[in-house]
Amino acid sequence: MDLFEYQGKQYFARFGIPTSPGAVADSVEEAVAKAEELGYPVVVKAQVKVGGRGKAGGVKLAANAEEARQHAQAILGMDIKGHVVHRLWIERASDIAKEYYASFTLDRSAKLHLCMVSAKGGVDIEEVAATDPGAIARRHVDPVDGFPLEAAREVVAAAGLDEAAREPAAALLVQLWDCYDQGDCDLAEINPLILTTDGRVHALDAKVSLDDNAAFRHPEWAEFAGTETEDPREKLAKEKGLQYVGLDGEVGIIANGAGLAMSTCDVVEQVGGKPANFLDIGGGANAAQMANALEVINADPKVRAIFINIFGGITRGEEVANGIVEALGRVEIASPIVVRLDGTNAEEGRRILAQVPPDRLESRPTMIEAARRAAELARQRA
Amino acid sequence: MSIFVNAETTVVIQGISPTSQGLYHGLRNRAYGTKVVAGTNPKRGGETIEGIPVFASVAEAVKATGATASFISVPPPAAPAAILEAAEAGVPFIVCITEGIPAHDEARVYNRLRREFPGTRLLGPNCPGIISAGQCNIGITSGDIALPGGPVGLVSRSGTVFYQAMYELTQKGIGQTTGVGIGGDPVPGTSFIDVLQAFEADPETKAILMIGEIGGSAEEEAAAFIKEHVSKPVVAYIAGVTAPPGRKMGHAGAIVSGSKGTAKAKMEALAAAGVLVAQNPTEAGEKMAEVVRHLG
Ligand SMILES: Nc1ncnc2c1ncn2[C@@H]1O[C@H](COP(=O)(O)OP(=O)(O)O)[C@@H](O)[C@H]1O
Ligand SMILES: [Mg+2]
Numbered sequence: 001m002d003l004f005e006y007q008g009k010q011y012f013a014r015f016g017i018p019t020s021p022g023a024v025a026d027s028v029e030e031a032v033a034k035a036e037e038l039g040y041p042v043v044v045k046a047q048v049k050v051g052g053r054g055k056a057g058g059v060k061l062a063a064n065a066e067e068a069r070q071h072a073q074a075i076l077g078m079d080i081k082g083h084v085v086h087r088l089w090i091e092r093a094s095d096i097a098k099e100y101y102a103s104f105t106l107d108r109s110a111k112l113h114l115c116m117v118s119a120k121g122g123v124d125i126e127e128v129a130a131t132d133p134g135a136i137a138r139r140h141v142d143p144v145d146g147f148p149l150e151a152a153r154e155v156v157a158a159a160g161l162d163e164a165a166r167e168p169a170a171a172l173l174v175q176l177w178d179c180y181d182q183g184d185c186d187l188a189e190i191n192p193l194i195l196t197t198d199g200r201v202h203a204l205d206a207k208v209s210l211d212d213n214a215a216f217r218h219p220e221w222a223e224f225a226g227t228e229t230e231d232p233r234e235k236l237a238k239e240k241g242l243q244y245v246g247l248d249g250e251v252g253i254i255a256n257g258a259g260l261a262m263s264t265c266d267v268v269e270q271v272g273g274k275p276a277n278f279l280d281i282g283g284g285a286n287a288a289q290m291a292n293a294l295e296v297i298n299a300d301p302k303v304r305a306i307f308i309n310i311f312g313g314i315t316r317g318e319e320v321a322n323g324i325v326e327a328l329g330r331v332e333i334a335s336p337i338v339v340r341l342d343g344t345n346a347e348e349g350r351r352i353l354a355q356v357p358p359d360r361l362e363s364r365p366t367m368i369e370a371a372r373r374a375a376e377l378a379r380q381r382a
Numbered sequence: 383m384s385i386f387v388n389a390e391t392t393v394v395i396q397g398i399s400p401t402s403q404g405l406y407h408g409l410r411n412r413a414y415g416t417k418v419v420a421g422t423n424p425k426r427g428g429e430t431i432e433g434i435p436v437f438a439s440v441a442e443a444v445k446a447t448g449a450t451a452s453f454i455s456v457p458p459p460a461a462p463a464a465i466l467e468a469a470e471a472g473v474p475f476i477v478c479i480t481e482g483i484p485a486h487d488e489a490r491v492y493n494r495l496r497r498e499f500p501g502t503r504l505l506g507p508n509c510p511g512i513i514s515a516g517q518c519n520i521g522i523t524s525g526d527i528a529l530p531g532g533p534v535g536l537v538s539r540s541g542t543v544f545y546q547a548m549y550e551l552t553q554k555g556i557g558q559t560t561g562v563g564i565g566g567d568p569v570p571g572t573s574f575i576d577v578l579q580a581f582e583a584d585p586e587t588k589a590i591l592m593i594g595e596i597g598g599s600a601e602e603e604a605a606a607f608i609k610e611h612v613s614k615p616v617v618a619y620i621a622g623v624t625a626p627p628g629r630k631m632g633h634a635g636a637i638v639s640g641s642k643g644t645a646k647a648k649m650e651a652l653a654a655a656g657v658l659v660a661q662n663p664t665e666a667g668e669k670m671a672e673v674v675r676h677l678g
Contacts (some may be wrong), residue, residue, distance in 0.1 A: 009626055010486055081445055106485060106489060106568055106569070107600075108568055108569070108598045108599065108600070109599055109600075109603060111489065111492050111493070111496075111569050112489070112493070113489065128544070142493050143486065143489045143490040143493055144490065144493045144497060181486060184484055184485075184486055211484050211485050211486070213458065213482045213483060213484045213485065214484035214485075214486070214487075216458065216459060217459070217484075255542070256541070257540065257541050257542025257595070258540065258541075258566065258595075259538075259539070259540020259541060259542055259543035259545060259595050259621045260540070260541075260542035260543050260621075262540075262595060262596070262621040262622040262625055263540075263543050263546070263621040263622075263662065263663060265620075265622075265624050265625065266621065266622070266623045266624050266661070266662055267662045267664075268624075269623070269624040270662060272437065275624065278625070311542050311545050311546050311549070312524070318465075332495070334542075342549060343524060343526045343527065343545060344526065344527075349479060366664065367546070367663070367664060368662070368664050
């Protein structure tokens with residue numbers, strides 16, 4: 001789960017990482033009121049889960065109420081890389097002497113965590129990474145050893161941070177490690193990490209991504225849930241506990257397993273169809289899940305045909321088939337369905353599916369043939 | 383022959399009870415012919431469940447039965463400790479199919495194994511397991527889709543595409559030595575390279591089918607390894623060719639960032655290493671059939 005900047009900063013605060021005082025606002029009036037409370041100058045910041053807000057005009061300095069109003073008006077509703085701004089974060093402006101970069105993430109190749117620090121932080125960090133990789137100090141962190149202050153001191157020195165910033169930056173880096181490690185983050189990034197003109201170091205931005213698998217030990221994450229602004233199809237799927245990604249084609253796809261679901265999308269494209277979605281119903285593929293999945297697909301008005309691609313492993317073919325039949329009884333499906341059922345007890349499953357009228361459901365023996373038929377039906381019904 | 387597990391492998395099921403996942407899968411594995419010799423459960427030491435003697439700890443189970451592999455399907459909060467318990471008991475091969483272990487736990491466990499238990503290999507977590515066709519099946523693969531006799535070694539990051547690929551081979555009458563599902567999690571205990579190396583060393587394995595997916599750089603690293611160290615023909619398929627960039631497709635591992643990690647980048651890297659790259663699992667089976675025909 002990705003956090004908005006303001007949520008990331010709330011999370012940072014739990015680990016003692018200094019940030020600027022601020023408040024959220026969902027309307028222009030609220031933004032001005034919060035700015036007045038905070039005292040000028042303030043910065044009006046778009047809350048979207050994507051980087052590069054500054055360059056897109058989503059971060060603006062306001063010296064008074066009039067400017068705060070103008071910026072709030074301009075930024076609310078703004079589209080930043082496909083993300084529409086519904087919420088603002090208003091925070092006190094800092095007097096910036098230097099902008100640095102600091103982050104922790106997992107280096108999957110090394111199977112170790114990776115700490116990165118640079119003296120050249122700010123909005124151009126990606127360019128720095130591409131053109132001057134030496135300007136980013138990197139240090140692997142073995143989770144068995146952790147990240148002691150000594151390691152932090154070495155990294156900030158290697159990154160060439162200004163003398164005055166080094167001690168406070170090292171201390172902050174240890175806090176950021178604690179946030180990343182104890183806080184179960186996939187990513188904890190501060191860009192910019194600033195040195196103020198009066199010699200303090202603090203986080204001016206927060207990019208935090210939480211590991212959903214660790215939610216069981218973080219009841220406090222509940223406060224971050226439900227703030228996603230997402231595709232309504234994805235929202236419905238999430239409510240039903242399905243792995244769903246909306247795409248923009250006409251062939252609705254249901255498969256068991258993420259890999260097979262991706263593979264199904266691939267094959268549909270290869271035979272000239274366009275997948276409407278990626279949907280993984282998981283290993284079980286029982287009637288309830290199948291009904292949920294069909295309901296989600298059915299809610300997508302673009303869908304013209306549905307391709308159910310199931311490889312029975314633990315789940316046996318007849319269970320899957322019964323699930324489909326039962327689901328068809330529960331949900332009124334607008335599009336014809338093509339099923340490809342393989343694996344354990346597939347034949348028995350196909351026999352069960354043969355009872356469904358062919359204008360509602362057809363079986364095909366292989367993935368490719370089923371994909372072809374589904375793409376064809378989608379074209380015919382376009 | 384086979385890699386990692388064979389007819390002699392003896393398995394202890396960690397966390398066994400009459401209603402556990404471990405028992406359910408363990409019995410299926412036993413029905414396939416796998417030597418399931420023990421179970422563990424701290425509260426049920428001394429019991430026998432479905433003919434499987436239960437011990438309070440892995441150490442006791444190993445002492446009594448000499449188990450050479452362990453099978454873990456306990457829930458995510460308990461899985462890291464279960465893996466370490468097996469390693470501490472000296473089990474050389476651990477299969478963990480548990481899905482949903484936090485990435486930080488995986489990284490911690492992986493690095494403890496690397497440092498303290500170099501003799502232990504972990505397969506998974508979040509994987510379908512391993513099957514040496516006709517000999518030993520540990521995990522959730524349904525045994526009837528495997529065809530014994532080789533000559534193909536199969537390795538996959540994705541679960542269901544692993545079954546799909548094995549099934550494609552079996553339907554064409556192409557046997558397998560061992561099928562290894564390494565899992566799609568961020569820190570897998572066993573990587574493509576480990577498996578490729580083992581297949582390269584296994585005389586019965588004459589060709590390798592590799593199934594990757596988008597996200598991370600494991601396939602690119604495998605490509606570099608194949609170029610240098612693998613003399614046997616390799617066919618590969620990468621799931622997610624049409625996945626939009628920057629979207630998570632359900633797997634913790636399947637995250638595309640920029641051009642790195644895309645199916646295209648992976649397919650290019652593999653092709654450049656001399657691998658025959660297929661566009662879908664069916665084509666992968668066809669390409670492998672071609673390869674096998676020319677093995678002589
Ligand atoms: N509170 C603040 N005070 C002064 N300048 C700020 C403040 N917040 C952001 N900025 C400036 O705006 C730039 C972009 O803001 P940031 O939060 O990093 O958004 P993004 O990374 O999405 O562009 C920062 O690099 C910094 O120069
Ligand atoms: Mg920033």
